[in-house]
Each structure stands twice: as C-alpha cells, then as structure tokens.
Amino acid sequence: MKRVLPLLAAVAVGLGAPDGAAAERRQVTLRAGGDSISLTVVLPDAYQDGGAHPVVLALPPGAGTRAMVDSILAAYWIEEGNRRGYVLVSPAVPGPDLESSGRGVLDSLFAWMDENLSYDPARVTLAGQSNGGLGAFYLARMAPERFSSIVVMPGGYGGRGDLDSMSGKPVLLLVGERDTGWVQLSEHTRDLLSLANARPRLQIIPGAGHVFPYPQTALYDWIEQYHPE
DSSP, X not given: OOOXXXXXXXXXXEEEOOOTTOSEEEEEEEEETXXXXXXXXXXXXXXXXXXXXXXXXXXXXXXXXXXHXXXXXXXXXXXXXXXXXXXXXXXXXXXXXXXXXXXXXXXXHHHHHHHHOOEEEXXXXXXXXXXXXXXXXXXXXXXXXXXXXXXXXXXXXOSSSOOGGGTTOEEEEXXXXXXXXXXXXXXXXXXXXXXXXXXXXXXXXXXXXSSOOOOHHHHHHHHHTTSOO
C-alpha cells in the first residue's frame, strides 16, 4: 500500500453492523490540516482486497450531515450497488463549501482511498443530491480526470467561470418538473456543458418536486455505459 501523506491522518472511529443489503459499513475520520471530515464507506458483499471495484462517491444534500449521507446512500445507491459490487464513499460535507474547500477534500479522500480501498480509479462516479449536486460540479471542475461520470439529482453549476475542464465528460442531470428554480439551473448547466463539449443528459421527472425517487437500476445502467472496456 502507498504511504499516507504526512499532513493527512485517517482514523477509524467505528465499524457499524451491516446495513441490510450492504456487507459492511465503516465510519472514518479524515483530517487535513485543521479540518475533519466524517466519511462513510460501504463495502459490497463481493468486496475483495486486491480487487478493482467501481466506486460511487456520493455528496449528501442539505447541511451535509451524517444523517444526510445515510439518506442519499439508502435512497439511491446501496441496494443495487451491493448487487453490482460497488464501493460507496460519502463524506459528510456541505456541498456549497466545496467551492473553496474542494481541493483539500479531494486530496484527503483520494489519499485515504488509495491507502485503504481496492478500487478501480478508472471507474469512479461522482454523485450529488441538491447541495451535494452543487458541490459535485466544484469537485468535477477541479479534477475531472478523477471521475468517469457525474450524476446529480438535482444539481448544477452556479459558480464563476466555465466548465471547459469537463470536455468529454458524461453528466446525468435529474430534476423534478415542479422544482422550477432547479430546472432553470439544470438547463443552464446543461448548456454550459454542451458549450464545453461535455456529454450532458438532462431528464426532467414529470410531476416531481425537489426530492424524488429514481430507480437504482436505471442509475447504475447509465453509469455503466461509460465504464472503460
């Protein structure tokens, strides 16, 4: 394994019991400088050391608390991810804060993942819900090479500058029809991505508001279209 960079420390703070469809849930604290990040990691039943497991890095909605982490993982990612052998990684961070803190969060996350997980770096999907969907674009803009695809439900880019660094990147934007402000942001983001020669797909969910169900199988089917052969 690679040595963790000196300015980082990863301390396991608990190992939860299996969560229904998930084989193992770990709670980890990442430290970078003076900041701490609570990280939830869910390993599939099929997890093997030395394997090359695909990853979903999921950014939570709202205030980015542990409760919000649990919410996004349960609603969209755990059951089907376990069936398909995905590792789920979700930091308890507020998405809008990533505009300024994103580089440190990225460095901490991937240093820990490289040291502690058996995963395929060519198959890492970045996902976010609501505020997490805003944060996803800050991270993707900073380090697009880290992610094979991006999924937000909803999300968008409202920061300064363009999205040119995301050229060629597949992006799925899901938004509820009745969530009018987020529909406008999603459409604006789709247009920016198109200008950047990215590969956006905008899907407006009929009759839905800000929070909506979406089939986990459909999410993973879309993601796997863009896995490298």
